[in-house]
Amino acid sequence: MATAVTVDKDRKYQSEVNDHSKRIMTEYSDQLARAAKGGEPAGFLMISGNCVEILRAFDMHPVFPEVNALQLAIRKQSLPMILKAEQMGYSSDNCAYVKADVGMLMSGGYGPQGTIPYPSLVVCNYVGCNVYVKWFEHIAEFCKAPLYMLDIPFLREGDAPSQDDITYVVRQLEELIATCSRITGKPFDIDKLREVLALSARAEEGWSRAKELCKVKPAPFDAYFDSINMMGPINVLRGTTQAAGFFDFAVEAFEALAAQHKGPLAEERFRTVVEGPPPYPYYRNFRNLFSAWGAVAVNSTYSTVGGLWEWGFRHDPRRPLESIAEQMLVENLTNRSLTARYQQIRRYVEEWEADALVIHSIKSCRLFSAGQGDMREYFTRDLGVATLLVESDLEDPRYYSEAQMKNRIDAFFESLEHRKFLRKGTGGDA
Amino acid sequence: MPITPIIERCRARLEDIEFGSVREWKARHPGGRAVGCFPVYTPVEIIHAAGMLPVGLFGGGNTIELANADARFQSFVCSIAKSTLEMGFQGRLKLLDGVIFSSICDVARNLSSVMARNFPELHVDYIHHAQNMTSPSAVDYVESEFGRIQRSMERLAGHPVSPGALAASLKTYNQIREILRTLYRIRRESPHLISTVELYILARAGTLVDPEDHLRELREVMDLLPARQGRPKDRVRVVIESAFCEQPPLDLLQVVEDAGCYIVDDDLLTGWRWYVEDVPEDPPPLRALAESYIRRSVYSSVRHDGPRSRNLGLVEKVRRANAQAVIFMPAKFCEPALFDYPLFRVALEQANIPHLVIEFEEKMWTFERTRNELETFVESMLFD
Numbered sequence: 001m002a003t004a005v006t007v008d009k010d011r012k013y014q015s016e017v018n019d020h021s022k023r024i025m026t027e028y029s030d031q032l033a034r035a036a037k038g039g040e041p042a043g044f045l046m047i048s049g050n051c052v053e054i055l056r057a058f059d060m061h062p063v064f065p066e067v068n069a070l071q072l073a074i075r076k077q078s079l080p081m082i083l084k085a086e087q088m089g090y091s092s093d094n095c096a097y098v099k100a101d102v103g104m105l106m107s108g109g110y111g112p113q114g115t116i117p118y119p120s121l122v123v124c125n126y127v128g129c130n131v132y133v134k135w136f137e138h139i140a141e142f143c144k145a146p147l148y149m150l151d152i153p154f155l156r157e158g159d160a161p162s163q164d165d166i167t168y169v170v171r172q173l174e175e176l177i178a179t180c181s182r183i184t185g186k187p188f189d190i191d192k193l194r195e196v197l198a199l200s201a202r203a204e205e206g207w208s209r210a211k212e213l214c215k216v217k218p219a220p221f222d223a224y225f226d227s228i229n230m231m232g233p234i235n236v237l238r239g240t241t242q243a244a245g246f247f248d249f250a251v252e253a254f255e256a257l258a259a260q261h262k263g264p265l266a267e268e269r270f271r272t273v274v275e276g277p278p279p280y281p282y283y284r285n286f287r288n289l290f291s292a293w294g295a296v297a298v299n300s301t302y303s304t305v306g307g308l309w310e311w312g313f314r315h316d317p318r319r320p321l322e323s324i325a326e327q328m329l330v331e332n333l334t335n336r337s338l339t340a341r342y343q344q345i346r347r348y349v350e351e352w353e354a355d356a357l358v359i360h361s362i363k364s365c366r367l368f369s370a371g372q373g374d375m376r377e378y379f380t381r382d383l384g385v386a387t388l389l390v391e392s393d394l395e396d397p398r399y400y401s402e403a404q405m406k407n408r409i410d411a412f413f414e415s416l417e418h419r420k421f422l423r424k425g426t427g428g429d430a
Numbered sequence: 431m432p433i434t435p436i437i438e439r440c441r442a443r444l445e446d447i448e449f450g451s452v453r454e455w456k457a458r459h460p461g462g463r464a465v466g467c468f469p470v471y472t473p474v475e476i477i478h479a480a481g482m483l484p485v486g487l488f489g490g491g492n493t494i495e496l497a498n499a500d501a502r503f504q505s506f507v508c509s510i511a512k513s514t515l516e517m518g519f520q521g522r523l524k525l526l527d528g529v530i531f532s533s534i535c536d537v538a539r540n541l542s543s544v545m546a547r548n549f550p551e552l553h554v555d556y557i558h559h560a561q562n563m564t565s566p567s568a569v570d571y572v573e574s575e576f577g578r579i580q581r582s583m584e585r586l587a588g589h590p591v592s593p594g595a596l597a598a599s600l601k602t603y604n605q606i607r608e609i610l611r612t613l614y615r616i617r618r619e620s621p622h623l624i625s626t627v628e629l630y631i632l633a634r635a636g637t638l639v640d641p642e643d644h645l646r647e648l649r650e651v652m653d654l655l656p657a658r659q660g661r662p663k664d665r666v667r668v669v670i671e672s673a674f675c676e677q678p679p680l681d682l683l684q685v686v687e688d689a690g691c692y693i694v695d696d697d698l699l700t701g702w703r704w705y706v707e708d709v710p711e712d713p714p715p716l717r718a719l720a721e722s723y724i725r726r727s728v729y730s731s732v733r734h735d736g737p738r739s740r741n742l743g744l745v746e747k748v749r750r751a752n753a754q755a756v757i758f759m760p761a762k763f764c765e766p767a768l769f770d771y772p773l774f775r776v777a778l779e780q781a782n783i784p785h786l787v788i789e790f791e792e793k794m795w796t797f798e799r800t801r802n803e804l805e806t807f808v809e810s811m812l813f814d
Contacts, residue, residue, distance in 0.1 A: 089772035093506060093763050124734070126561050130535050133561060133734050134769035141739075141773060149734050151562035153571070154533060157578075164574035171567035337556075338543035363506045366765065370511070371540040373502040374547065391504070 004292040004410055015264075017221065017250045021229040024242045028232075035061045035117040036110070041184050042117035044139060047235050048305050049127035049152065049332035051324050053200055053315065054173065056239045057193040058180040063116060064236055065135065068104060069097040073280035073395045081107065082396055095364040096395035098135045105142055119145040120183050123176065127152045128334030129367045148179050152328045155336050161329040169325035194317035196239040197324075201314040206247025207234045208309040213254045214298045215352050217271070218263030220254040223352075224274040224297030225287045226264060235306035269294030270416060273348040275301045275341075275375070276360035276368050281397035289406055290358075293413040297358075299348035301341060302368075304333040308344075338371050342378050349385055356386040356416055362394045386419065388412040433654045436647060437628050440635030441680075447493045451638045452525055455483050463527040463586060467637070468514065468538060469675040470732050471559065471701035472530050473719055475599040475709075476580050478641060480587040486637025486702065487529060488677050489513040492793040494520070502544060503537075508763040509791045510676035511541045518549050528553035528586050530579070533561075534675065534732040535766050553586050555579060563724055563736035572720035580716065596715040602641045604708040609648040611703070614695065618751050621667070621692035622660040627683050633699050634677070663692075666811045667753045670696035671744060672770065674731060676761035678790045685797045686757065686788075689804035690812070695751040700728060731766040740770065741777035748783050755811060756785040757804075761792070784811065 035042055043060040045052060047067070055062045072078040081103025082096050088106070090099050110116045122145050124136040133149070140147035150172050153165040177188050207230065214223045221227075230250065237243035257263070272290070274297045279286050290297075307313070313331040316323040329335060333344070349357060357379050361369045372389060379385040390408050393399035443451045452464050465477045466487035474484035490513030499516035517523050529552060531542035539556065546554040557579060560568045584590050610633055617624050632651060636644035670686070674697045686693060709722040729735065729743035748756060756778055760767035771787070778785050786807045788800055 085772075089775045091768040091771065094765060094768050098769075126734075128536075128539075130533070130539075130732075131765060131769070134766070137735065137739075138769075138773065149562045149564070151560055151565075151568070151571075151734075153558040153575070154539065154556070156556050156558060162574065162578070164571065168567050168571040168574075172562060172565055175565055175567075338540045339547050342547075361504060363504075365536075366507065366540070367536040369504060370507050370537040371503055371544045373500075373504065374544045377502065378547070 004413065015221070015226075015253070017253050018226065018229045020246055020249055021233055024237060024246055025232040027242070028237060029115065032061060032063060032117060033115045036114055037112050039112070040117060041120040043180070044119040044122045044136065046125050046127070046129070046132045046136070048125070048129055048132070048334040049328040050125050050235065050306060051123075051150070051173065051176075051328060052236070053193060053196045053239045053324060054176060054180065055123070056196045057189065058184045058186055060120065060180065060184060061117060062236065063119065065101045065139065066097055067232070067236060068109070068116060069100040069395055070280050072100050072104060073397075074283055076281060076397070078281060078395050079397055093363075095131045095135075096393060097364055098131060098138070100395050101135070102138060102142070105139070110143065118143050121145065121179060122147040123150055124148065125150045125152065125328065127328055127332060128154060128336075129365075131365075131367070146179070146183070148176050150176060152335060155330055155340070159330070159340075161326075165329060166322065166325050169329060170321045173321045173324060190320065193320050197315040197317040197320055199241060199244045200239045201316070202244040203234055203238055203247045204307065204309040204314050206244070206251045208312075209251045210247065210254050211299065211303075211310050213251075213258050216258040217353075218261060218265075218268035219271070219296050219298045220257035220263060222264045222297050223303065224272075224278070224300035225283075227297075227300055227303035228278065231303060231306065234309075263296055265291055265294055265296060267294045268296045270356060270413065271296060271298045271352070271354045272356050272358050273297065273299050273345055273352065273354045274358045274360065275345060276372070277302050277362055277365060277394040278360065279362070279392045279400050280394050282392075282400045282402065285402060286405070289409045293409070295413060298352040298354055301333055301345060304344070307332050334367060338375070342375060345375075345379070346383065349383075355420070356388065356412075359387065359389040361389055361391045363391070363399055364393050364395055386412075386416055433628070433651055433658065436651060436654075437631055440631045440647070443635045443638055444631065447490070447522065449485070449522075449525055449638065452483060452485055455640055456525065459483075464525060465553075465583070465586070466523065466526045466529040467701075468529060468531045468541075469510075469701055470534050470730065471532065471704050472557070473576055473579065474641075474702075475596060475603050475715070475719065476576065476583055476591065477530075478602070479591045479596040479599040480580075480583040481589070481595075482527075482583065482587055483640060484637070485526060486634065486699075487514060487526075488634075489792055490517050490522075491677070492679055492795055503541075506763055507537055508676055508761055509793055510761065511537045513792065515541065515544060515548075518545060518552070523549070523552065526552065528555065530555045530557060532557040533559050535764075537765075553582075555582050559733060560724065561734040563734060569717075569720050569724050572723050573716050576716050576719055593715060597711060599641075600709050600715050600718065601711060602645060604711070606636065606641055606645055606648065607703055607705055608708065609645070609652060612652070613648075614703075616655065618694045620662070621665075621694055622662045623655065623658050625687055626670075626693035626696065627680060627687060630683060630698055631680070633702065637699070637702055664812070665690050665692045666755060666808050667692045667694045667751065668755045668757050669694060669744075669748050669751055669753045670698065670757050670759050671774070672731065672758055672760040672764070672767035673698050673790075674700040674767070675764060676792050678759060678761075679792060679794060681797060682788075682790055682794065682800065685801050686804060689801055690808040691757070691804070694753050695747055697728075700730065704728060731770045741773050744774055745777050745781045745783065748778075748781070754784070755807070756783060758785055758787045760787075760789055762789050
């Protein structure tokens with residue numbers, strides 16, 4: 001039986017697709033830094049089911065505080081910011097994404113001295129996550145900025161919103177457009193919005209095609225760890241030529257890899273589906289623990305927080321506001337129920353032919369994590385899917401224990417290996 | 431008859447872990463159905479108008495040992511979510527035919543899914559309450575959402591709700607809320623006449639009986655209250671804030687009072703006292719409820735502010751109650767409450783209002799440390 005191998009902790013996972021993503025995201029960050037210095041109009045948004053296209057129609061720089069927070073974590077700079085926020089009265093039990101961002105704001109990270117422009121408008125796209133409401137109330141209060149509360153009714157019955165839900169969202173989008181117009185002094189140009197939406201749809205098509213390619217064995221990229229590098233282009237840069245071009249490029253690169261039967265690791269021994277955000281402060285360490293076992297994620301739920309493109313939805317320039325409303329209401333993970341997520345994962349496990357489900361439960365985000373013990377019950381007991389549940393955090397390094405994490409992951413894959421071995425011996429599929 | 435026996439009767443009702451009052455109601459209404467209302471706000475009028483019994487569902491308090499629920503929800507999740515689920519696993523919710531959750535927080539939303547999956551015989555509804563308090567379209571949305579809940583309740587009850595029945599329910603709950611507002615005013619003005627523990631017991635016990643019965647009980651108290659004697663004591667007047675969902679143990683409220691505080695306002699059971707004035711009886715009832723939700727309700731940590739921030743709301747509440755301090759009392763792991771603290775703190779400090787933080791869990795049973803903290807705080811106030 002094969003066992004885990006030690007992975008070089010400095011192992012390079014970079015591919016040309018990741019490099020491309022990094023390049024266009026760096027350009028975006030540079031633009032924000034220039035906007036911060038020049039006082040250009042900026043609109044704040046959250047990632048989940050966002051309506052970045054509206055801001056683009058007014059040439060407002062979209063700023064995503066979640067991206068600020070995750071960049072702090074991945075650069076191992078989050079803890080001092082979190083501690084600063086805790087000194088202000090934020091609880092150790094509050095979402096550390098918020099705390100890191102607030103700590104950054106209070107440390108001069110926003111405005112002419114920092115890298116993030118002050119908001120001209122805070123657009124709280126309340127898409128599932130209740131913490132968004134608090135986070136943006138606080139930013140609006142600290143920056144003395146206007147806030148528009150874009151309330152998206154949760155998907156409550158079945159898979160479709162009611163017509164009244166859609167009407168409510170469309171009417172709010174119209175109010176948001178009027179607000180953006182007032183703040184920027186620009187008239188609303190529906191043709192410009194349609195052009196932006198066409199670019200969005202092109203990127204969505206590419207994203208969907210790329211994820212589809214992970215059904216190939218071996219998968220040409222890791223649909224958790226590598227998808228995170230693609231989440232910037234799809235969620236932050238959506239609606240730009242850069243994002244559309246990136247996905248054209250990515251699909252071509254992944255198709256070539258798939259044709260050559262090349263994956264991100266030398267050997268794909270286990271195919272996993274991963275649920276939950278990653279531990280950004282220990283992103284590489286965490287990835288290495290799976291790589292050591294030849295485990296490759298073939299799909300992930302985290303990659304769908306901004307949008308669920310793989311089931312065919314695309315923004316539609318012919319129905320601009322309606323399609324934005326549908327995306328916010330239906331076509332993303334966060335506005336759907338926990339049990340709808342079970343079904344999403346189930347499809348991933350079945351259609352992407354995964355060997356196991358890995359749940360990374362994080363303290364910060366209860367939208368993701370609350371109830372994941374029940375999810376584990378469903379997959380192990382009801383469906384018989386091998387499931388690993390590990391806990392840490394996406395932002396706060398204090399909750400990540402490398403030794404404990406390694407023990408859990410090693411034990412899980414050891415037993416999965418054994419199970420595969422036994423199945424092989426009994427003639428079952430391996 | 432003095433008030434105390436009524437309070438004792440109410441106390442026995444809310445401490446009855448078998449929901450005896452709900453069983454009695456069902457015995458008196460053969461075929462009648464009961465619907466649990468998870469905090470914070472549920473339009474109970476709709477349930478009542480469908481001929482069913484709305485039941486306050488506030489978790490297991492300190493009466494339940496977790497055997498299953500902590501394998502479903504992690505250690506960093508609030509107690510009320512886990513104890514409510516555990517009540518389901520232990521069969522203590524069997525007498526409920528439905529449960530309604532709403533968009534108060536991420537945990538409650540996921541809990542509604544987990545409940546629906548694990549207890550398929552239970553009718554589980556989830557309300558998305560409006561967060562946009564300024565859009566002209568919000569009232570239409572709320573009316574539509576309450577209409578959806580009405581249709582759902584009609585299916586559960588097996589018959590339609592007539593506008594007349596809904597109007598009658600609005601009236602009944604208006605009367606209850608008006609008496610509760612009056613009792614809150616009396617406590618504010620003369621806290622020596624009715625304690626918070628008593629008032630809380632009265633209000634909470636009302637979530638477990640037919641509202642008509644509750645109304646009779648409240649009227650009895652109103653009749654008896656003027657005869658109550660008492661002398662004001664030298665105590666610190668405080669407002670309790672942030673205990674709006676998971677409820678603190680009665681003993682904790684008692685400790686606050688024993689430590690030398692008059693609690694002159696609070697947000698306990700806030701969803702059952704949601705409206706600051708009557709829901710109007712003229713417009714069509716669902717429209718009246720929807721308009722009131724947007725325009726006549728208290729500020730809340732589980733909803734985005736309207737045009738005025740809840741930080742100002744808290745300061746105004748303190749001023750109105752002529753209180754000297756705030757006891758910020760969030761349930762452990764309650765994100766909506768904990769997130770409000772940093773801004774509440776700034777607003778209170780700017781208004782020169784001292785505050786103390788007492789974090790609690792419904793299942794806590796020792797209070798020595800809390801008592802020490804409270805006594806120290808009270809002393810610092812009295813001898814300042």
